Amino acid sequence: MKALFYKTVDSTQSVVVREMERGADVPLFVLAEEQTTGRGRKGQPWVGARAQNVYLSAGFHPLLTPTAMQPFTLRMGLAICRAINANLGVLLQLKWPNDLYFEGQKVGGMLAESVIREGLIADLIFGIGLNVNQTTFPSLESRPISLAQILGKPLELKHVAESLMQTIFEAYNNFIAAPDAEWTDEWAELDYLCGKNIIMLVDNTTLVGTAQGVTPLGELRVATPNDIVLVRAGTFVKIE
Structure with missing residues (x-):
C-alpha cells in the first residue's frame, strides 16, 4: 500500500488520476494538508482549512462492471462511518449517498470517480474529505462540524489519516471479494x-x-x- 504525502495540491483526486496515468502501482493513496481546488460530488468545490482536516484519495483497478460497482461508495461510507464510531466513541450517521453526519451537521463527504474500458471499471479513484480539527468554517450552508467540535478536543491528524487509509484499504478488498454481500441492514442502523x-x-x-x-x-x-x-x-x- 503506497502513500504519497503533500503540503499543497490542487486536488488529491487529480493527483491520483495523474499518477495512475503514469502507470503508478495500486492501491495508491494521496494525502494532502491543503487542496486549492478540492472537489466533491457533482463538481461542487470542497473547501477546508490547511493542516486541520483529512484530504485523502485512493486509486484502484477493480475490473468490475459498473452495475457491480454501483453500491461501492455507500459501502465504503458504511465501513468508514462504523470505524470512526468505534475508534472515537461517537455516533456519526450516513446521509445518502455520500455524506457523514452528526446530529444533522456534515462531518465529511466522499467521492468516487472512474474510468471505464471494455465495459469494466478499470480505474477507480475514491476520495474523502473529513473535518477533523477545524472549528470555524467559511460557509455554513451545509452546517459543517468537525470531530474536534463533537469531542471537545483536537485529534492527532496523522493518526486519523492512517486509520482512514487502513479502513479504506480493508473495505475496498472486502468489496472486491464480495460485491454482492448484504450491507443494507447495517446501513439502516446508521441511516440519517x-x-x-x-x-x-x-x-x-x-x-x-x-x-x-x-x-x-x-x-x-x-x-x-x-x-x-x-x-x-x-x-x-x-x-x-
Missing part, C-alpha cells in the same frame, strides 16, 4: 434520512416523499402517495 420527509430534484423533476432506506444497488427508496420511487441520483432541496 430514513423516515424523514424530503424534497428532491431528480432529472429536473421535483420528487416529494419520505425516505425509506436504500436498495442493495445503493438506490434511495422514496415513498410517495402513489408509489415507491428508486432514486439513483438527485439533489436535496429540503429535509425535515
Whole structure:
C-alpha cells in the first residue's frame, strides 16, 4: 500500500488520476494538508482549512462492471462511518449517498470517480474529505462540524489519516471479494434520512416523499402517495 504525502495540491483526486496515468502501482493513496481546488460530488468545490482536516484519495483497478460497482461508495461510507464510531466513541450517521453526519451537521463527504474500458471499471479513484480539527468554517450552508467540535478536543491528524487509509484499504478488498454481500441492514442502523420527509430534484423533476432506506444497488427508496420511487441520483432541496 503506497502513500504519497503533500503540503499543497490542487486536488488529491487529480493527483491520483495523474499518477495512475503514469502507470503508478495500486492501491495508491494521496494525502494532502491543503487542496486549492478540492472537489466533491457533482463538481461542487470542497473547501477546508490547511493542516486541520483529512484530504485523502485512493486509486484502484477493480475490473468490475459498473452495475457491480454501483453500491461501492455507500459501502465504503458504511465501513468508514462504523470505524470512526468505534475508534472515537461517537455516533456519526450516513446521509445518502455520500455524506457523514452528526446530529444533522456534515462531518465529511466522499467521492468516487472512474474510468471505464471494455465495459469494466478499470480505474477507480475514491476520495474523502473529513473535518477533523477545524472549528470555524467559511460557509455554513451545509452546517459543517468537525470531530474536534463533537469531542471537545483536537485529534492527532496523522493518526486519523492512517486509520482512514487502513479502513479504506480493508473495505475496498472486502468489496472486491464480495460485491454482492448484504450491507443494507447495517446501513439502516446508521441511516440519517430514513423516515424523514424530503424534497428532491431528480432529472429536473421535483420528487416529494419520505425516505425509506436504500436498495442493495445503493438506490434511495422514496415513498410517495402513489408509489415507491428508486432514486439513483438527485439533489436535496429540503429535509425535515
